[in-house]
Structure formats: C-alpha cells, structure tokens
Amino acid sequence: MDMPLHDSMGSMIHLTLGRIELDWGKNSGFSDHSALFRPDDLTTIPYYYAGDSDDLECAHLPLIQRREDFSYRLITEMKEGYSAPLKVVARRLLLLGHTDAYCRQEFQWHAEDGYLHHDFTFDELKAILATADFSDAHLSPEKGSESLAEFLLTHVFPKYGPEAPQRLQISWPDGGEVDGLSAYTVIRLLADNPTAQELPITWQFVDVADGGWAPRAAFDAPLRQSSRFLIVTEGSSDVHILKHGLQLLYPDLADFFDFVDMKENYPFSGTGNLYNFVRGLISIKVQNNIVVIFDNDNEGVFNWERCARLRTPANMRIVKLPDLERFQSFRTVGPSGEHLGDINGKAAAIECYLDTGSEPQVRWTSYDQRRDSYQGAIVGKEGLQKAFLAQKSVDQTYDYSGLTAILAMLISECVFIAEAEAKALLDTERIDQIAGEGPETIEE
Known part of the structure; x- marks a missing residue:
C-alpha cells in the first residue's frame, strides 16, 4: 500500500x-x-x-x-x-x-x-x-x-x-x-x-x-490580472524594445508585463496624447497596475513633469527613462556645428539606450521655448532598433547596459506598487483577525 x-x-x-x-x-x-x-x-x-x-x-x-x-x-x-x-x-x-x-x-x-x-x-x-x-x-x-x-x-x-x-x-x-x-x-x-x-x-x-x-x-x-502590470509608453517602438528586452534579459519575469495592444494602430503616439491619457486613467480610477514611461528627451521630460503634478493613485507610477553618465558627453550636431553635449533630458529617446556603436551622434532638430532647450534625436535610430529586435538570444558582444538600466527601473517601480498592495492586504488580514473576522478555513 x-x-x-x-x-x-x-x-x-x-x-x-x-x-x-x-x-x-x-x-x-x-x-x-x-x-x-x-x-x-x-x-x-x-x-x-x-x-x-x-x-x-x-x-x-x-x-x-x-x-x-x-x-x-x-x-x-x-x-x-x-x-x-x-x-x-x-x-x-x-x-x-x-x-x-x-x-x-x-x-x-x-x-x-x-x-x-x-x-x-x-x-x-x-x-x-x-x-x-x-x-x-x-x-x-x-x-x-x-x-x-x-x-x-x-x-x-x-x-x-x-x-x-x-x-x-x-x-x-x-x-x-x-x-x-x-x-x-x-x-x-x-x-x-x-x-x-x-x-x-x-x-x-x-x-x-x-x-x-x-x-x-x-x-x-496564467498570472491573475491583479498581479500583472500594464506598461504604457510614448510610442510603439518603445513597446517593441522593452518587450523584447524583457524576453532576452529577464525571461523569468516577462509574463508579469502587458503592453498596450498595437496590432491596429498604437493609440497613444506622441507625448501630449500620453499626458491626456494619464489624466483620463486617473479620472476613471483605473484598477490595473500601471507604469507610464516617458522618453528622456525634451518633450518627454516636459510632459513627465506635468504628470508629476497630478494626483496619481497608488497603483500607478509615472517615470521617465533614466539619466545615464555616458549621455553627459555625447557627440551632437546642430546649427552651430559638432560638439560634445549632455543629451539627458534633451535627446535621450529609447534608441540611445541600445548598443549605439563607437561613434553615435545626436542631431538637434527644434527649439522648445517651454524648457529653453533643443529637442534632438539619435542619427540612424531605425537601424539601431532593427539590429536589436533581430536578436534571438543574448549576444555577448552587445552592450545591454543602457537597456538594463531601463528594465531595472521598470521592475523597481512595479515592485513598489506590488509591495504597497501586499503590505496593505497583510494589515487588513491582521485587523480582521483581531476582530475575529478572519477568512474561513476549508473543512473536510
């Protein structure tokens, strides 16, 4: 027996x-x-x-x-x-x-x-x-x-x-x-x-x-929706890169993350639209766990700062791509010629966080009076995207440090949300237990 x-x-x-x-x-x-x-x-x-x-x-x-x-x-x-x-x-x-x-x-x-x-x-x-x-x-x-x-x-x-x-x-x-x-x-x-x-x-x-x-x-x-995180970005390229980066570098965590459906057309293209979308989510008291990510360029930082003044719920985090030390002395080209400049907060879109090779360059495109700063974009960003998205597995010769910094930030923000929810539930369970109203146990 x-x-x-x-x-x-x-x-x-x-x-x-x-x-x-x-x-x-x-x-x-x-x-x-x-x-x-x-x-x-x-x-x-x-x-x-x-x-x-x-x-x-x-x-x-x-x-x-x-x-x-x-x-x-x-x-x-x-x-x-x-x-x-x-x-x-x-x-x-x-x-x-x-x-x-x-x-x-x-x-x-x-x-x-x-x-x-x-x-x-x-x-x-x-x-x-x-x-x-x-x-x-x-x-x-x-x-x-x-x-x-x-x-x-x-x-x-x-x-x-x-x-x-x-x-x-x-x-x-x-x-x-x-x-x-x-x-x-x-x-x-x-x-x-x-x-x-x-x-x-x-x-x-x-x-x-x-x-x-x-x-x-x-x-x-699959994971319950309450345990998942909806990631919202400025555009579809950000979604493709983040999603692929999670699959490559954090495959054991990738199933925790959902991204806005973009099979038809990405509905929140442009930072102004994303800012308005955030306001809408707050107004309807959305129940999903949400992390909104703005680019670290002039337009993105402007709208990120606007969002920071909103009263966001505990289940929502609003961030921008992180500043990197290597962005402080970056080759740039504009009306006044070529110079080394700090692109943090001015031109650091997500493609800058990929492996950009030995001589990357940002081109200044327009002046923004709201922040008294120029907006810029990295030269050849489409090629950088394609090279990264074509990877089927981790390439030991590829520089993932910038992307790792983004994903570490993203995971940290999600952990912050999950921890607050879990601790609040623990407090509730204790209060119920003290009151003699704890959850019933299954009896056979």
Whole structure:
C-alpha cells in the first residue's frame, strides 16, 4: 500500500525546497502557488510516498524510522509538477509584493501576537538563513522530505557550537507554515544564500488534480490580472524594445508585463496624447497596475513633469527613462556645428539606450521655448532598433547596459506598487483577525 508521506488519507499537495517541505495542503484545502512558476517550468519531478513496511513489493527499499515512531519504506515516483530554481522564484516573489520589507512586517506581526516559537529577531533569522549551508537540502531519495525546523536542527544549529541549544531555542509546530511565517517569506530570506539559490522549488500538485479536488486546467492558469502590470509608453517602438528586452534579459519575469495592444494602430503616439491619457486613467480610477514611461528627451521630460503634478493613485507610477553618465558627453550636431553635449533630458529617446556603436551622434532638430532647450534625436535610430529586435538570444558582444538600466527601473517601480498592495492586504488580514473576522478555513 502506498500513501503520501504527510497523511494516509486524501490527496496531498506540497511546495518544497529540495527535500524541505515549505507548505502542504490536502484535498481542496490548499494554497495556489501557480504564480511562482512559468508555463515552461512544468516538468517531471519526484513525488514521495510511504509504502507499508511489510509490503513485499517494497522489501528491496530501505526501512526508515520517523519521529512518530512508525516504520515505512520510501517510494519515489516521477510525476508532472512545477520546478524552478529558488533564485528565479525569489525574483518573481518581488513582483508579487513579497519584499524584504513585507517579510519583516509579517515577522513583527507574528511576534506581537505571540505566534513565534523561538527567540530570534528578524535580523538574526535572516542572517541564519542567508549564511547556513543548504547543500544537504538537495533531493535525496532515501530521506524523503522534512520540515525547515528539522533541517535547521539537524544540519545548521549544531555548527553554532555547544551553546546553540540555549541561544537558538526552537519549537516550531507542524503545519503548512514555518513558525507562523509563510513559505514565501522563507524563500525570500534564502534569496541571498549561495548554497540555496540553485535548489529547486517544486509544486507537487498532480495528486490533487487526479483526485478530482481541482480541475487540471487550474494549475495551468496564467498570472491573475491583479498581479500583472500594464506598461504604457510614448510610442510603439518603445513597446517593441522593452518587450523584447524583457524576453532576452529577464525571461523569468516577462509574463508579469502587458503592453498596450498595437496590432491596429498604437493609440497613444506622441507625448501630449500620453499626458491626456494619464489624466483620463486617473479620472476613471483605473484598477490595473500601471507604469507610464516617458522618453528622456525634451518633450518627454516636459510632459513627465506635468504628470508629476497630478494626483496619481497608488497603483500607478509615472517615470521617465533614466539619466545615464555616458549621455553627459555625447557627440551632437546642430546649427552651430559638432560638439560634445549632455543629451539627458534633451535627446535621450529609447534608441540611445541600445548598443549605439563607437561613434553615435545626436542631431538637434527644434527649439522648445517651454524648457529653453533643443529637442534632438539619435542619427540612424531605425537601424539601431532593427539590429536589436533581430536578436534571438543574448549576444555577448552587445552592450545591454543602457537597456538594463531601463528594465531595472521598470521592475523597481512595479515592485513598489506590488509591495504597497501586499503590505496593505497583510494589515487588513491582521485587523480582521483581531476582530475575529478572519477568512474561513476549508473543512473536510
């Protein structure tokens, strides 16, 4: 007789780090972790089951003794499930709002309410998880799975020396959460640990699906709209470049971003139209998470500054392309001839952030009295666009530094939105709990 390690009755579902169990559910009572993974992360992963110790079919397997003082033989089966390295999942969690600040707030909440079962401070726990050796957490068929508390007690705390039992008191309860902290907080606290970054985060869902507790299609669902970000720019070329840049440089995050549909005609071409569009979004109190990006040229900065005076909602961020040091001394040509000039805020459209070669040049085109400055454009921008969009994979000889600066800014703005939403939800959940009106749990 075979049964999941956690329970002999019902269909089990597990979220694990290597062989460390981070979260589990049973039948219809489980958390949806699909947002941690991309469709390409669906693969074949190990599932562990406890076979009857007297089962002749299991006689060739090693006998394992558990804390509960019963014996079983471990059976490993390869089935469908999700798997991605911890470092990838930790980055995705940032865009879900699970930042270090969120983790600290969650920890403090549980500390204040007396849920913690150890004497660590948040910074001490963060230091322990960031520096502990997780090499022994790799998948090991003869060991099955264990809790994070078990792993720390067995493999980590003994290395602190004989005083560890007195200083590092720990009595974490069994359950889906580790000491009251969510699995996502544990993953985030391990994000900087070099021995854990390549460990697989796996979601073993197939038994629940096969048991009829949830439709199989539910585990292939794309990110919910509330977790996605709509990116709005001045023109279609900006969209093409940003979208392609995410696919090339941040493929593990690209599914978080949507762009304005431009199959027919891009509806917001021109900075003046984009400014008016932003005003319209604010007036109708749009619910989508939105990042508006203006170019770093004369016209773009003018309208970005106008938008900065608007009362934007918490789910909207308005930015311009970042200033770059290399733009401070750029070859330019205009009515007064060729000179080295600072093109930040004057002529730095998105093409300037691509690999522009050894001798790029900006041509000044028109004078803007509103900012007492000339507007300019880089020479040969169409060729720069085509060369970049033709790339099928990362080219080690190509200079992506400018584009990386844009994408890092974009991701940072999205994390800012997601973090605020997640922390507000955490506060609401605590208020509900204090009031005795917390969410109902699923009972079987």
